[in-house]
Amino acid sequence: MSGQRVDVKVVMLGKEYVGKTSLVERYVHDRFLVGPYQNTIGAAFVAKVMSVGDRTVTLGIWDTAGSERYEAMSRIYYRGAKAAIVCYGKRVSSPVLEQEVGCARLASDSPSPWLCLLHAASQDLTDSSSFERAKFWVKELRSLEEGCQIYLCGTKSDLLEEDRRRRRVDFHDVQDYADNIKAQLFETSSKTGQSVDELFQKVAEDYVSVAAFQEMTEDKGVDLGQKANPYFYSCCHH
Numbered sequence: 001m002s003g004q005r006v007d008v009k010v011v012m013l014g015k016e017y018v019g020k021t022s023l024v025e026r027y028v029h030d031r032f033l034v035g036p037y038q039n040t041i042g043a044a045f046v047a048k049v050m051s052v053g054d055r056t057v058t059l060g061i062w063d064t065a066g067s068e069r070y071e072a073m074s075r076i077y078y079r080g081a082k083a084a085i086v087c088y089g090k091r092v093s094s095p096v097l098e099q100e101v102g103c104a105r106l107a108s109d110s111p112s113p114w115l116c117l118l119h120a121a122s123q124d125l126t127d128s129s130s131f132e133r134a135k136f137w138v139k140e141l142r143s144l145e146e147g148c149q150i151y152l153c154g155t156k157s158d159l160l161e162e163d164r165r166r167r168r169v170d171f172h173d174v175q176d177y178a179d180n181i182k183a184q185l186f187e188t189s190s191k192t193g194q195s196v197d198e199l200f201q202k203v204a205e206d207y208v209s210v211a212a213f214q215e216m217t218e219d220k221g222v223d224l225g226q227k228a229n230p231y232f233y234s235c236c237h238h
């Protein structure tokens, strides 16, 4: 990656355990890692080269740590980002969590496996909502990073496929919220790969559209007809 130019800085934001690292893993390496949950410390960076039509676009993806302990660091990583993928998870009912929590406990190398169990449980069973945390990041980005396009991402959709009653964040409520903040909404599964490529492809396509629009306005002035597109519209305000 050294010397390679990154076209689009993308930052992954969202509560711990929501599935940000898994999303990046699925997109970049097309794999879903099973095993004990390993929280991100600080942030991780990866770049991926992709095509949009006849253009080559390099996404530079910063995967931040979801733990509130690292909140100040996440702020450093979203500076100058052109796109933010803000993740929220559907809260799921206890059978799945018990399974996940159990895995964390059994597989842990920790000398105190019960501490590990309690830690994992507190992240979902007693957690109010990762959606609230997503809103927190959206608010920050809106006020501090106006040039950053936001993509809301509902993760772990495979868990819902198993049982629709597990849905805790209503899709239509989120869609309304996404419309209000002019964000695009995706529901993904890193386990099955559902909509993961589409999400990152959209990020790159939007970058190419905006770059083309900027070139056009620099050369020929603004075509007001283009402002019917909400993405161009918000772009014109930056």
Ligand SMILES: Nc1nc2c(ncn2[C@@H]2O[C@H](COP(=O)(O)OP(=O)(O)OP(=O)(O)O)[C@@H](O)[C@H]2O)c(=O)[nH]1
Residues within 6 Å of the ligand: 014, 015, 016, 017, 018, 019, 020, 021, 022, 023, 033, 034, 036, 037, 038, 039, 040, 041, 064, 065, 066, 067, 155, 156, 157, 158, 159, 188, 189, 190, 191, 192
């Ligand atoms: N079933 C299912 N589990 C998932 C999915 N994505 C992530 N997970 C699981 O959820 C747990 C947390 O995933 P991570 O990707 O590490 O979460 P994160 O948001 O990066 O967490 P932090 O690094 O703490 O911020 C792991 O045990 C994953 O295997 C998914 O799409 N489906």
